[in-house]
Amino acid sequence: MITIAIAGKPNSGKSTLFKAATLADVEIAAYPFTTISPNIGIAYVRVKCPCKEEAIQQLIPAGCGKCIDGSRFIPVELMDVAGLVRGAHEGKGLGNEFLDELRQAEAIIHVVDASGGTDIDGNVVEIGSHDPLEDVSFFKEELNMWVYGIIKRNWRKLERKAELEEDKIERLLSEQLAGVGVTEEQIKAAIFKSEISDKDNLKSWDDEDLKNLATHIVTRSKKMIIVANKADIAPEENVKRLKEAKEDELVIPCSAAAELALRTAAKNNFINYLSGDTDFEIAHEVTEKQRKGLDGIKNLIHAYGGTGVQEIINHVVFDLLENIVVYPVEDEHKLTDSTGRVLPDAHILKIWSTPRDLAFSVHSDLGEGFLYAVDARTKLRLSEKHALKDKDIIKVVYTR
Ligand SMILES: Nc1nc2c(ncn2[C@@H]2O[C@H](COP(=O)(O)OP(=O)(O)O)[C@@H](O)[C@H]2O)c(=O)[nH]1
Ligand SMILES: [Mg+2]
Structure with missing residues (x-):
């Protein structure tokens, strides 16, 4: 959930x-x-x-x-x-x-x-004596400083590792920040967007650069x-x-x-x-x-x-998390599950989810045994790669 x-x-x-x-x-x-x-x-x-x-x-x-x-x-x-x-x-x-x-x-x-x-x-x-805009910046600043603190504490180690093992800094940073819930892709984008002057030369990154980077990471990941x-x-x-x-x-x-x-x-x-x-x-x-x-x-x-x-x-x-709602059914004509309940469940899924993702969201058995899906509105078969839409009513066909 x-x-x-x-x-x-x-x-x-x-x-x-x-x-x-x-x-x-x-x-x-x-x-x-x-x-x-x-x-x-x-x-x-x-x-x-x-x-x-x-x-x-x-x-x-x-x-x-x-x-x-x-x-x-x-x-x-x-x-x-x-x-x-x-x-x-x-x-x-x-x-x-x-x-x-x-x-x-x-x-x-x-x-x-x-x-x-x-x-x-x-x-x-x-009432009216404190400016709520200050609260917004202070909140952001705390988050930025939190991420900056983690990067700063580990920077020497990360930088050396990147050089010795010829590893990508975004991968090493994402490992370091995994607990914060930041992906490699997000860090890559953050580095791209931040105004670090010499991006290829890690040795040149100073405190300001790291702060700058932290800010962009927070914007992207939270x-x-x-x-x-x-x-x-x-x-x-x-x-x-x-x-x-x-x-x-x-x-x-x-x-x-x-x-x-x-x-x-x-x-x-x-x-x-x-x-x-x-x-x-x-x-x-x-x-x-x-x-x-x-x-x-x-x-x-x-x-x-x-x-x-x-x-x-x-x-x-x-809007923010970009989800849709999809309704799985077992009978695409009566729109019921096996016990006859009508449109019994509503699943919240990411916008790019496929019928197989829906199957996994219902149960791992359905996901693993997935064969194909049927759109209950059109009765058309949907391929594995089909992108589901909001409000879709879907029957999943699978092998046990
Ligand atoms: N007038 C007004 N007071 C509110 C509202 N929401 C919360 N409060 C009051 O603000 C005070 C702090 O609320 P609380 O929910 O405990 O704040 P928290 O510390 O952020 O969890 C309480 O006296 C609430 O009754 C609101 O929408 N309008
Ligand atoms: Mg409280």
């Missing part, structure tokens, strides 16, 4: 976002326990279920029973990482623990307190989005500035607190709300105070088109 880390300075709202994103209604949760450990839980991407498509409806008039009015929720793993403090790369605060946890994640959600109501160390200050949290109380100006300042990253305005309130109210049947909805109805008698609170949230989600939480999860999984 995909693992996504929620990171940022203390008090930015990481745990609130974690709680909100992992609080699932029984109807949605394919997993009975959405919290695996105190800081690891299950969140869901929300997609349109194929069972509502006209052509598919003709095959399965009764629907699939796995979605809620056409919205399908597919699990991903979310991790609430320890707060990042200045000097983490030198082991300050929970520095090492923080960085260790980040290694396990495919992507990072950087939660920024857009209200400016907490200083760089997370202490509460007057996919990240910025969440402008506390949008409910943030000066509009701050959200706007965050959006404008970020060239290559998406900034998503969010109110984790609002999402938590809505999911809690929905779970207790006070409102009809599904994560990602841009509106909700009050379904139960509420007190005047509760109504006021809910009205405030309603205005907010009308203004922003949601609380931002579902948008974050979907964006990370589909």
